[in-house]
Amino acid sequence: MDVIRALIRTIRRAGLPVAFSSGFNPKPQLAFGPPLPLGVESEAEYFDLELTVALSAEEVAQALKQNLPPGLDVLTVHQLAPKAPSLMAQVTSIDYRFILSRKTPWSDNQVAEWFGALWSRSELPVTKKTPTGEKKVDLRPLWHDYKLDFQNDGLISFRVQVAFGPGGTIRPDDFGSLLAAAFQIEEIRRTAVTFKDGERRQKVH
Amino acid sequence: MSTTDQWKQEGTKINNYEKILARVEKPARYTGGELNAVIKPWTNVRLRVVLAFPDLYEIGFSHLGLRLLYQRINDDPAYLAERVYAPAPDMERELRAAQLPLFSLETRHPLDRFDVVGFTLQYELSYTNILNMLNLAGIPLKREERGEAHPLIIGGGPGSYNPEPLAAFFDLFFLGEGEEAILEILAIIADGKEKGKSRQEIKEALLKVEGVYLPEYYTVAYGEEGKIAAVHPTPPAPPVVRKRVLADFSTAYLPDKDLVPWLEPVHDRAMVELFRGCTRGCRFCQAGMIYRPVRERSTAVLMEYLKKIIAQTGYEEVSLTSLSSADYSKIQELLSSLTDCFSAQKVKFSLPSLRIDSFSPELAACFQSGRKGGLTFAPEAGTERLRRVINKNLTDEEILATTREAFAAGWQRLKLYFMIGLPTETERDLEGIVTLAREILSIGRHLHGPKAGRVQVTVSVSTFVPKPHTPFQWRPQISLAETERRQNFLKERLVGRGLQFSWHDPSLSQLEGVLSRGDRRLGQTLVKAWELGCTFDSWPDRFRWDLWQEAFAATGLKVEEYTRARAYDEILPWDHLSAGLKKSYLHKEDQWAEEGRITPDCRPRQNCSTCGVCSTLNVRPQLAGGEKD
Numbered sequence: 001m002d003v004i005r006a007l008i009r010t011i012r013r014a015g016l017p018v019a020f021s022s023g024f025n026p027k028p029q030l031a032f033g034p035p036l037p038l039g040v041e042s043e044a045e046y047f048d049l050e051l052t053v054a055l056s057a058e059e060v061a062q063a064l065k066q067n068l069p070p071g072l073d074v075l076t077v078h079q080l081a082p083k084a085p086s087l088m089a090q091v092t093s094i095d096y097r098f099i100l101s102r103k104t105p106w107s108d109n110q111v112a113e114w115f116g117a118l119w120s121r122s123e124l125p126v127t128k129k130t131p132t133g134e135k136k137v138d139l140r141p142l143w144h145d146y147k148l149d150f151q152n153d154g155l156i157s158f159r160v161q162v163a164f165g166p167g168g169t170i171r172p173d174d175f176g177s178l179l180a181a182a183f184q185i186e187e188i189r190r191t192a193v194t195f196k197d198g199e200r201r202q203k204v205h
Numbered sequence: 206m207s208t209t210d211q212w213k214q215e216g217t218k219i220n221n222y223e224k225i226l227a228r229v230e231k232p233a234r235y236t237g238g239e240l241n242a243v244i245k246p247w248t249n250v251r252l253r254v255v256l257a258f259p260d261l262y263e264i265g266f267s268h269l270g271l272r273l274l275y276q277r278i279n280d281d282p283a284y285l286a287e288r289v290y291a292p293a294p295d296m297e298r299e300l301r302a303a304q305l306p307l308f309s310l311e312t313r314h315p316l317d318r319f320d321v322v323g324f325t326l327q328y329e330l331s332y333t334n335i336l337n338m339l340n341l342a343g344i345p346l347k348r349e350e351r352g353e354a355h356p357l358i359i360g361g362g363p364g365s366y367n368p369e370p371l372a373a374f375f376d377l378f379f380l381g382e383g384e385e386a387i388l389e390i391l392a393i394i395a396d397g398k399e400k401g402k403s404r405q406e407i408k409e410a411l412l413k414v415e416g417v418y419l420p421e422y423y424t425v426a427y428g429e430e431g432k433i434a435a436v437h438p439t440p441p442a443p444p445v446v447r448k449r450v451l452a453d454f455s456t457a458y459l460p461d462k463d464l465v466p467w468l469e470p471v472h473d474r475a476m477v478e479l480f481r482g483c484t485r486g487c488r489f490c491q492a493g494m495i496y497r498p499v500r501e502r503s504t505a506v507l508m509e510y511l512k513k514i515i516a517q518t519g520y521e522e523v524s525l526t527s528l529s530s531a532d533y534s535k536i537q538e539l540l541s542s543l544t545d546c547f548s549a550q551k552v553k554f555s556l557p558s559l560r561i562d563s564f565s566p567e568l569a570a571c572f573q574s575g576r577k578g579g580l581t582f583a584p585e586a587g588t589e590r591l592r593r594v595i596n597k598n599l600t601d602e603e604i605l606a607t608t609r610e611a612f613a614a615g616w617q618r619l620k621l622y623f624m625i626g627l628p629t630e631t632e633r634d635l636e637g638i639v640t641l642a643r644e645i646l647s648i649g650r651h652l653h654g655p656k657a658g659r660v661q662v663t664v665s666v667s668t669f670v671p672k673p674h675t676p677f678q679w680r681p682q683i684s685l686a687e688t689e690r691r692q693n694f695l696k697e698r699l700v701g702r703g704l705q706f707s708w709h710d711p712s713l714s715q716l717e718g719v720l721s722r723g724d725r726r727l728g729q730t731l732v733k734a735w736e737l738g739c740t741f742d743s744w745p746d747r748f749r750w751d752l753w754q755e756a757f758a759a760t761g762l763k764v765e766e767y768t769r770a771r772a773y774d775e776i777l778p779w780d781h782l783s784a785g786l787k788k789s790y791l792h793k794e795d796q797w798a799e800e801g802r803i804t805p806d807c808r809p810r811q812n813c814s815t816c817g818v819c820s821t822l823n824v825r826p827q828l829a830g831g832e833k834d
Contacts, residue, residue, distance in 0.1 A: 002233065002467045009240075009465055009519030012550065026551050039227060067519075069240040069465065 237310030326364025381449030416449030587637025
């Protein structure tokens with residue numbers, strides 16, 4: 001919510017001709033992608049913005065860049081066709097990177113084996129709180145891929161790709177509970193979002 | 206070794222702090238980084254100031270005065286100003302467990318590395334938070350325990366018109382409008398430090414700044430029953446410290462930019478003061494007395510500022526503040542300019558409150574975005590007689606007519622704000638509250654016809670607390686038991702469909718009353734209460750009356766010593782501090798109150814109530830529309 005408010009004010013400062021909703025309380029027409037859990041950094045956030053005047057993607061990017069508060073940056077702006085499907089409905093998967101430290105004296109090889117074993121399990125049941133109670137969910141089919149890197153400082157970079165859509169998703173918290181026994185999470189970052197058209201969008205380093 | 210080098214060596218501490226931030230509720234309370242926050246290099250300035258608000262970020266951020274001073278000091282390349290707010294209890298626990306000090310938001314320096322720590326004294330129930338923040342920063346609470354290397358602890362805001370309960374903890378209080386004086390104060394401190402002067406020499410040099418009060422230069426002798434026998438000033442301190450007013454408010458400082466928060470504060474909007482002071486003369490109102498005389502900004506100045514600040518911040522709402530904004534003499538012109546200029550951008554405007562006698566549906570509609578929610582009116586007292594006593598001269602018919610207009614214009618929910626315990630109040634006045642509320646409800650039901658069921662009248666009642674520098678400063682405050690009795694009286698009668706009753710915790714008002722007319726002896730009570738664990742006393746869920754009572758008992762003081770009536774010839778703890786009001790004026794107003802005699806609004810100049818402010822402080826009222834005679 002805080003980021004959304006900050007973006008709306010950025011758009012206002014930039015003086016972009018944003019379309020407002022009609023009704024008692026006109027709101028700027030913005031639609032956001034998957035919500036970012038609290039405490040997770042991100043370099044892959046998306047929002048759709050409706051303007052009343054056609055501007056080039058470069059103009060919009062420039063206007064936003066000049067008005068963003070510290071800590072936010074605009075990476076790319078694309079022009080959408082009118083009536084483009086909603087951003088949220090287009091997302092198929094999300095990439096996260098966890099930076100982990102070890103709670104155990106395990107070597108890199110042992111760590112790699114541990115993750116290999118986790119990946120090979122046929123089921124990864126977790127209990128999720130729902131408004132009506134608790135629910136058992138199998139995370140395994142939602143986990144698409146992972147990659148481990150061992151950093152020079154001893155920390156482990158654990159990259160995952162998880163499903164996103166009507167079939168569910170894996171939240172960073174869910175991984176947190178799977179990893180808690182052996183690892184301490186130092187940082188979580190959303191690194192990329194993949195869309196239905198097959199386009200994969202991540203920060204160009 | 207420079208401070209910066211020392212600081213770098215504390216890398217582990219910073220690392221721990223980062224981990225704490227990841228654990229606490231709402232870390233954005235402590236991380237700063239807002240748009241327009243100013244981060245200056247630590248070593249390139251003459252003096253470093255941290256502005257401290259003794260309540261949570263969400264509350265403190267919403268305070269205009271602190272935002273104004275922050276930009277003002279930072280506009281000057283010679284100084285650096287950072288901010289700190291009271292850490293929430295979870296953050297306090299983490300800091301204490303990790304043995305970390307309280308840090309500033311901008312550069313995360315511990316408070317004791319600054320040259321000046323400036324607290325804003327907005328309400329008495331924030332005082333234990335001040336002690337807690339000093340303690341968390343590792344700064345000795347008592348002035349006499351602090352040494353050359355410690356920051357100077359200064360305070361300003363309405364609390365400094367009677368800061369006596371805090372006298373032992375502060376080096377300096379500032380009375381009045383600070384936006385010019387703060388730079389004079391900082392210049393003297395910077396000069397003194399550069400010339401190698403001692404803390405004491407610097408403080409003595411500060412005495413020549415108008416509005417500066419150094420409590421250590423005044424000795425208080427107590428007589429019987431805790432009454433003050435005498436207050437002795439030590440030269441060169443003046444016998445009476447007078448508040449500072451700006452030479453010309455119409456051209457007073459307005460910042461080029463304003464902070465825009467990440468975390469949503471209680472008032473998430475830009476603010477601008479239409480005017481300072483108030484001409485109404487309500488006898489219970491401290492703000493109406495201490496911020497005199499009335500001085501308005503021109504619509505041109507306001508419009509220019511608002512255009513700049515809205516473009517610069519992107520705020521979707523602006524609050525047009527003052528003590529009675531609808532009294533602004535060019536309010537209609539201002540509103541039409543605002544509508545012309547900002548309606549396309551969907552910027553909303555709000556007034557902090559609307560007076561019953563200046564309400565019109567057209568005026569209210571300008572501030573009502575979209576759906577008609579609730580409207581709040583403040584009759585303050587239940588009968589015409591009692592309203593004359595407090596000089597809020599409204600007839601029942603005026604109140605009913607206004608509510609009729611509001612209901613007719615579509616509002617369904619009205620909130621009525623009253624005080625109980627006002628001087629001369631009887632059961633009849635309480636009954637008056639009930640009668641008024643019921644009549645308003647039936648008007649609303651009648652006008653809303655088929656939707657009568659949606660009409661709601663809320664009666665909100667607070668307890669009158671006599672405040673220093675008001676005509677009621679000599680009056681008694683009703684006791685805890687009496688407050689409960691009067692609240693119950695209303696509770697039993699304000700029941701039924703469409704009526705709601707809300708009230709304040711009576712013990713909170715008792716403490717507020719003690720501290721607001723308190724003396725220096727209360728310093729030890731404050732320390733004791735804080736030691737017992739009292740902080741955030743203004744938060745009803747955190748307030749511990751039992752601990753406060755323990756603190757009073759332990760320090761040998763009684764609540765009744767402070768809530769009692771005072772004689773006109775008694776020396777009051779704040780008599781050596783002046784808001785420019787003549788004591789004879791306050792005295793006369795109190796007598797007129799007893800007689801139910803009205804003092805007219807002093808806006809037309811022939812109605813001058815000779816309160817003494819203009820002559821004492823050598824200022825004049827300023828109206829945007831010129832003088833109305």
